[in-house]
Amino acid sequence: SQQGEEDPQALSIQEGENATMNCSYKTSINNLQWYRQNSGRGLVHLILIRSNEREKHSGRLRVTLDTSKKSSSLLITASRAADTASYFCAPNRDDKIIFGKGTRLHILP
Amino acid sequence: GAVVSQHPSWVICKSGTSVKIECRSLDFQATTMFWYRQFPKQSLMLMATSNEGSKATYEQGVEKDKFLINHASLTLSTLTVTSAHPEDSSFYICSARDRGDWADTQYFGPGTRLTVL
Numbered sequence: 001s002q003q004g005e006e007d008p009q010a011l012s013i014q015e016g017e018n019a020t021m022n023c024s025y026k027t028s029i030n031n032l033q034w035y036r037q038n039s040g041r042g043l044v045h046l047i048l049i050r051s052n053e054r055e056k057h058s059g060r061l062r063v064t065l066d067t068s069k070k071s072s073s074l075l076i077t078a079s080r081a082a083d084t085a086s087y088f089c090a091p092n093r094d095d096k097i098i099f100g101k102g103t104r105l106h107i108l109p
Numbered sequence: 110g111a112v113v114s115q116h117p118s119w120v121i122c123k124s125g126t127s128v129k130i131e132c133r134s135l136d137f138q139a140t141t142m143f144w145y146r147q148f149p150k151q152s153l154m155l156m157a158t159s160n161e162g163s164k165a166t167y168e169q170g171v172e173k174d175k176f177l178i179n180h181a182s183l184t185l186s187t188l189t190v191t192s193a194h195p196e197d198s199s200f201y202i203c204s205a206r207d208r209g210d211w212a213d214t215q216y217f218g219p220g221t222r223l224t225v226l
Contacts, residue, residue, distance in 0.1 A: 035217070040200070041219060041220065042115075042218050042219040043202065043204070045214060088152070090215070096158055097204075097215060098155055099153045099154075099155075100152060102152055
């Protein structure tokens with residue numbers, strides 16, 4: 001199994017700004033997934049990037065993957081109040097997902 | 110995207126009773142489901158991997174006799190917390206792996222909040 005480590009642990013930005021969070025992992029992967037969790041709720045699947053992809057977009061989300069550095073980043077552009085949540089990365093090697101502590105994102109009005 | 114449901118969404122029970130939580134994949138088949146537990150302000154902790162038609166695989170430190178898992182069909186897994194105690198109060202979340210998805214994406218349910226009095 002794999003565990004992703006998110007950085008920073010907490011991030012506060014003004015509404016409208018871009019938010020960037022990073023993920024590092026230790027061994028080879030097949031793909032990497034990003035999830036969002038609003039307080040007291042389940043996880044929402046945001047985006048999946050395969051190991052042979054370097055960048056992927058979905059709406060205001062941009063994910064990059066650098067397998068040589070074993071790292072990924074999630075960029076949220078033009079942040080909104082509704083983006084306030086915890087974000088988790090999930091490096092996947094066709095195995096169970098072990099979650100790190102996540103990044104707690106807070107969008108300030 | 111694929112949908113995973115959980116029932117109930119919340120439950121309050123007395124100490125010593127057993128509680129069953131259901132996890133269903135609504136529009137896809139899931140040979141593998143996972144059960145997580147989350148305490149306030151903490152990350153999700155994997156409890157066990159549930160495989161359809163076979164015994165669940167539990168993570169280290171998780172009591173299999175206390176947390177009974179049954180995965181009787183390709184769309185349903187159940188977690189039974191037996192003889193629940195206040196320390197079992199937590200947020201329980203399941204996920205299901207969509208094998209029909211080329212990437213084996215894992216989709217999560219909305220969670221079940223258990224409070225043991």
